[in-house]
Amino acid sequence: MTDGIAEISLTGLMLAFVPVVFVMLILLRWTTVGYETLYAFGRMLLQLTVIGYVLVYIFAASHPAVVLAVLGFMMLVASWVALRASSLPRSQLYLFSLASVALGGGSVLALVSQGVLALDPALEPRYVIPLAGMIFASSMNSISLAAERFEAEFKSKGDYASARGTALRASLIPITNSLFAVGLVSLPGMMTGQILSGVSPLIAARYQIMVMCMMFASAGLSASLFLLLMKSKADTLTDKKAS
Structure with a gap:
């Protein structure tokens, strides 16, 4: 626990992607937009990771x-x-x-x-x-x-x-x-x-x-x-x- 909030480990975070993978596989099999969704998840991961580091700097600079x-x-x-x-x-x-x-x-x-x-x-x-x-x-x-x-x-x-x-x-x-x-x-x-x-x-x-x-x-x-x-x-x- 950190400041009253349960800390999410990287291993634990990976578990959240298990149902995502299942949905992604269904999309790829049933539709033509599966790759667009895969791209969206890739962007989400990159954007949130980058913004995490950026916000650390912004909060520190204030x-x-x-x-x-x-x-x-x-x-x-x-x-x-x-x-x-x-x-x-x-x-x-x-x-x-x-x-x-x-x-x-x-x-x-x-x-x-x-x-x-x-x-x-x-x-x-x-x-x-x-x-x-x-x-x-x-x-x-x-x-x-x-x-x-x-x-x-x-x-x-x-x-x-x-x-x-x-x-x-x-x-x-x-x-x-x-x-x-x-x-x-x-x-x-x-x-x-x-x-x-x-x-x-x-x-x-x-x-x-x-x-x-x-x-x-x-x-x-x-x-x-x-x-x-x-x-x-x-x-x-x-x-x-x-x-």
Whole structure:
């Protein structure tokens, strides 16, 4: 045990991959996306290992400029990944996506870190970076869903207002489902981690409520901003439909 948390040995960690291997074998046999999933797991391993070392440095340095640079990088990547499902070139929508993540997610991060938690220092990396990761990921996913559904709806009906409303509802389905299921079907990561570290379940519940609020808000604000900006691309979608 380390600081109240059960330490995972490398040997123990390997056991977690046993069921993964079974699923991977089934995917390879039944579908054509098995290798893509294998690649995804490879990236996950590399990315988490690298970020582990990077966070050790960031937490030790605890310098505002370093934290801001990390937050900026996270927003840039999230904005790019969010457009994977769009049929339009990413170069045409990237500034829309970036503005939506920065304003929608950034405003929620500022409220949570400076208002709810009242962090001192304001850019305490042990809090700000994990919270930013959850917020920007929520923004990223909602923009991705909103972009895909908006384009499909607008091409089908040609009505911006209707497509916008449908896309916003679709973008909020995952986080809304989580609101219904949290505490009944699952104990989310934030709450589980705190309970495992010895924090009172009542305090852990408060943190998880904060997390659910910030994820819903960031998803809704970012998707809404993106869909408002997408109005200028309606003609482009109409032209693609006609061609």
